[in-house]
Amino acid sequence: MVSDAARTPQDTLERLRRGALAGAVRLDLDHAGLSTLPPEVFGLADTLEVLNLSGNALDALPEALPRLHRLRVLFCSDNPFTELPEVLGRCASLEVVGFKACRIRRVAATALPPRLRWLILTDNQLESLPDELGRRPGLHKLMLAGNRLDTLPRTLSGCHGLELLRLSANRFEALPELLLDLPRLTWLACAGNPFADAIEAEAVAGRQAPGIAWSDLALGERLGEGASGVIHRACWQGADAGTEDVAVKLFKGTMTSDGLPRCEMDACTAAGCHPALIPVHGRLDAHPDGVDGLVLGLIDPVWRNLAGPPSLHSCTRDVYDPAWRLDVDRALRLAGDIASAAAHLHARGLVHGDLYAHNILWRADSGAALLGDFGAATFHRPDGSVLARTLQAMEVRALGLLLGELVQHLDAVPGDPRAAALEALATRCLHPVPLQRPTAATLAEALQRPH
Incomplete structure (x- = not known):
């Protein structure tokens, strides 16, 4: 008997055609x-x-x-x-729509399902979106x-439930101001745009990480895989x-769900050293196939991993083991380490953009934590401007959720x-007005004090 994991798509298609998948919830x-x-x-x-x-x-979907x-x-x-099928707008229960790496140039207003929660249009050819x-x-x-x-x-200014937004590698000359007032926006990535490229170039000038030749590396076992790499x-x-x-x-490849590998590598370089960041x-230099890469400290x-990534059901919330528990001492250590890492990044003109439990490694014996995966990181000038403080405040909301x-x-x-006290800090970080939230540095200090 062939297990579900071992079946090929052709096996599944054949079973569908002979009626062996009656009652299926997923296909x-x-x-x-x-x-x-x-x-x-x-x-x-x-x-x-x-x-x-x-x-x-496929280049079309049936009207049925x-x-x-x-x-x-x-x-x-x-x-x-080449366009988002308009029939999707008539699918009354449809919530998650994924059309990554197609050739889509047009999204009609009528193509958007009424219950839309999660829309993926990464790596297409869009120049505009409908109101x-x-x-x-x-x-x-x-x-x-x-x-x-x-x-x-x-009209996106009215999307008060929007929490995660990926705008990297587009043609924005400035960050759209409407985003600065969204009360729940938490995970924003906008590197690889003209306005961000100039700031990135300033930030990494003189800070380039050394090149490490592929020939000096003997590759071993696969340790894991994320959205951007292995x-x-x-x-x-x-x-x-x-x-x-x-x-x-x-x-x-040249494009990930979060943006460009070049931006991730620059962010890792600019992040510098911190006890809660992976060194x-x-x-990587001279890979025989031209593959980009980073050489990191082995953990x-x-x-x-503190948790698993969001599921189709949870959408923007990580998935924890429901039986997992930790004491207050370890919780304070874990939260303090991550808040300290975020404060360090903010001071260097970086927001992580994907501060989630699934991007955190932790030690069960002590509660010590490491923040990884800079694929969604964005550079900003740490000049105390409204823009800088709002970008940092979005990340503080992520800390509050954590x-x-x-x-x-x-x-x-x-x-x-x-x-x-921990619960009260979380509430402060979730204030609907971004600039009313504490800074990451203030939060880190509060978590390190005895309560």
């Missing part, structure tokens, strides 16, 4: 060689919620698509669409990196001490005032 037909949607999919209309059609040869009345999630990335986008009150996550945008619809263990044979075990991050040894396996998540998993002694 994966990615890379199945499709040029049209198989009509048998409509036999799942009463149960199907997630449909993955990525990596095919709304018959899939329970469909909540649709992935159509890596298909030759209707700002009339989706449920919109929480909007991914637009790698397009040709230089403006956003003014991390391997390696032996660095050209290290000052002779040899050193390191981690090598190899970027997957950077240098950039002992005792350090573990504190709240830690509070939910506390194994605290009843009446412990430190738990109440």
